[in-house]
Amino acid sequence: MTEIKDSAYAAIVSCGRTRFSELWEDSMSDLMLDSLLESLNSTNGNMEFKDIESMYVGNFISEKIVDQGLVAGELAQQFGTHIPIFRLEGACASGGLALYNACLGIKSGKFDVVAVCGVEKMTDRGEIVTDALAAAASDWERFYGNTFPGLYATLMARHMYEYGTTREQLAMVAVKNHQHAVNNDKAQYPFPIKIESVLKSPLIADPVRLLDCSPVSDGASSIILCKPEIAKKYTETPVYVTGAGAATDALSFFSRNDFTGLAVTRIAAQQAFRDAKILQKDVDILEVHDCFTIEEITALEDLKFVEKGEGGPFIGEAVDSFKGSKHIIYPTESGEIVVNCGGGLKADGHPVGATGSRQICEIWEQLLGIAGKKQVDLDTDLLTGVAHNIGGTGGVGSVHVLQV
């Protein structure tokens, strides 16, 4: 433990989140406030708002959907504070990048305690949200009418062509993640679905079907972090951020050599795993960015949990051997791993700016054994979790390692 603490970027004191859903009665401010207050309340009075020295907000399209920029001032108004607040925008990876910079803020010695808050309001403006999201694609991809489902359809089609990944295997990603959401009170879609339902769902952009897509959601999620040395002042059970990686890539597929995987995942993971001095076999739980079913499969490959092209069969076998416990468990070299414990983007929901920090909330709960009905139960202790967050079609990405 001493070793982990010494090399860590930061210690997580607490996390909190709202339900992910269509939350028409809550403003963006309400959502931020609710999730931050839940984080604070979880400390049982060991931490008060005045202990927080700065905040990092992850948010993508508030200007487009709710016409609000300068979220920092909005948040300052809610809390009546003057602390520095920074907004990081990296499309759907905004939350992960906010955490990354919060870690550097602590590591720099400038702040002892910081909060991260990811937030997005999306469902109020259903008629413009597809266009708004397309702002994370390149001009040249949008000019000819492409959308995000269209771009991921390209990736999916090529992966099927190159590696023989089947429609059934892809559907199993959605089936697995819906199964994981069944016990998640805060998930947008806490119900199981069948493979046939995915295969028969409306075609959005061939071969992507409706149930391959993560939903449009409202929600917020928060993390309170502190300098590792002072963590015990605020909590008996700190979770440490021991690895942090971030990378970028050309915005558009046509500028890359390959689009059956994402370079940002490979590079960010390498950094984060090296930082934390862990190998894939050390990971117990993994949150990956399953914005579309294909992306969970390529993430498993890019994160090197399986060889390139083997992501499809890997999930296929796991789902086939599922015996009806709460979670579908993948075998790894030295044990077992659960991926997207609370339903992932697909079933828990995907309020884009809030997803990166929601993944951290999930891992924090699981590692501490406080995830309630959705608690993962493996033969070994849960010691290490990894979060993988992607923006655009891999224009940016972050990977974080959390350990107890």
Added chain:
Amino acid sequence: MTEIKDSAYAAIVSCGRTRFSELWEDSMSDLMLDSLLESLNSTNGNMEFKDIESMYVGNFISEKIVDQGLVAGELAQQFGTHIPIFRLEGACASGGLALYNACLGIKSGKFDVVAVCGVEKMTDRGEIVTDALAAAASDWERFYGNTFPGLYATLMARHMYEYGTTREQLAMVAVKNHQHAVNNDKAQYPFPIKIESVLKSPLIADPVRLLDCSPVSDGASSIILCKPEIAKKYTETPVYVTGAGAATDALSFFSRNDFTGLAVTRIAAQQAFRDAKILQKDVDILEVHDCFTIEEITALEDLKFVEKGEGGPFIGEAVDSFKGSKHIIYPTESGEIVVNCGGGLKADGHPVGATGSRQICEIWEQLLGIAGKKQVDLDTDLLTGVAHNIGGTGGVGSVHVLQV
């Protein structure tokens, strides 16, 4: 020198910027690229792009104006790089907040060399830019039709009422800054104006007139920073960032106790001056956020160069005593100071996300004596510069101290 270096956040290796103007033939990418390449070229080959380990982009309204989010991926595409790139959005203070986080990135030990790039494209969409900028005001200010000139008009009117600040004194801010831009090749409005022109210019939002307002501009500006210990590897003449402050405030005036000044300026300045261990009398050149003429006056007060309410007479006397040299010089307790050496937001231009980093470019040039025709010439050496950057009507703000 050793002392400055030891306590500094970072050393500036080089700066670069585009012309600020209506640059319809340049895309946002073009502008970022041009300014970053100028920064690199200024190092005379001592630094190459591959030395840069991460980038911090300051940008406000690219989603609204050019429909582009995820600027990180756009920039990665231009440079063919995979380094982490972060976009900070804090309205017109985006550039200052990008620098602030770049400094923390270096201070954390994560990066040795980083680049900051502020950028904005505004003039292509003249018909929507006023609305787009209003995204940095609060819902309740916009619902009843307010705009940024309207909000600063409130501040101006109240300052005139409380402290007897005159229309002539306010006009002198614009006159001074246009005078300073005359020798600035990259300024949007490099020509002198008369007090009468300001007073007779069209009324925008009483008492704000057209020539009280900074313009709508396109442009980009960049800063390359490194760990202070390694600065001499890249340049013989590093400029050190020795103080960094950032603060927030309630987004809307109606939630504040006072709107004749900005709390964010007072708080951020206190932090930055304390960091750098300097007093107001040590400052030789100052770049303040003169988005509207009133804001230069309140900034001089909030930064404590003059007592509250004395900003108007202070600039009035300086302009009255102007003898026709290049710059209008304010007397200070222990010497002299020049404010907005290249024309400030008013005359140099105000591509919002690029302003914070443009201020740093200006100070860097001035402190090194390489500002060309617009070089400030005081009786004493130029040793210390301060940059003051505001977002919204003071919802966020940053202050940085630069020293040689």
